[in-house]
């Protein structure tokens with residue numbers, strides 16, 4: 001009954017490495033495991049959701065016309081250069097459907113977001129993994145790794161390493177003529193983007209989301225930006241009502257309150273600086289990050305990732321164990337930047353741990 005492809009994926013246990021089943025509803029629990037915004041969406045979004053709730057008896061706009069226009073304005077590109085998806089997850093999948101023939105290879109630098117591999121495989125593509133040396137982006141090696149592939153997924157900044165490939169290096173990859181899919185889920189925190197460049201480039205597709213800086217993870221809205229030919233392909237194969245009515249209204253309202261988003265980004269950046277400094281003082285190796293999370297090597301404390309995650313979870317703080325991320329190894333965790341109070345609580349609990357193990 002099940003296709004060969006899916007049977008093979010199930011057999012080899014290729015699936016999204018779900019975060020551990022933490023009960024984040026526990027009173028006082030702090031979830032720093034999912035790279036969500038600790039501030040949630042703008043109050044304007046909540047008002048728009050209330051209004052739109054009365055209309056859920058009718059289908060949503062299948063073209064997401066208003067949201068597409070508003071998103072184009074936000075990025076500074078024409079509407080025809082934007083496609084809206086059910087989270088950028090859906091756009092990763094649609095991109096594989098649209099641009100990868102069965103048996104063709106997709107370059108996936110590691111460690112990275114698991115959806116690239118999953119979408120590639122489920123659509124009949126073959127991942128070509130490339131381990132980032134020292135978690136760094138080195139163009140010459142990546143360019144060599146591009147050989148024999150049809151496209152590449154580049155997280156910029158990348159999850160979980162938090163760093164982004166330099167623009168010159170990215171241009172170097174684009175010169176190969178292969179399709180480069182740049183995932184900018186965390187672009188607002190990074191302050192850099194190639195979304196505009198994508199509209200003028202035949203082989204660059206940029207993916208963005210409302211899940212992170214705009215705080216709409218639960219509603220599932222993402223978008224792709226690219227030249228109209230690529231966008232037309234994505235638009236042509238998506239399901240007609242892929243983005244629901246509430247999600248469209250919420251994302252539209254979020255774009256009407258960019259001040260709120262900028263305040264969130266400024267606070268998260270401050271929190272990131274604080275966390276990195278404090279964790280470094282405690283002896284951890286913390287990778288520099290342009291995102292709303294930090295990748296942390298916990299081995300200097302003589303512990304592995306699972307042990308520290310357990311210790312924190314017992315104290316109701318949930319962070320991401322990266323042991324089940326390809327190529328991250330057993331020593332790394334990823335911590336989402338929270339509110340100042342959450343960050344301080346995390347640092348305090350780790351100080352207690354530090355005293356126990358030293």
Ligand SMILES: Cc1ncc(COP(=O)(O)O)c(C=O)c1O
Pocket residue numbers: 034035086087088089090113155158159183185208209210211217220221222
């Ligand atoms: C790099 C990256 N891309 C995409 C996503 C998913 O975004 P969305 O919620 O829009 O599907 C995530 C979520 O964690 C991510 O880390």
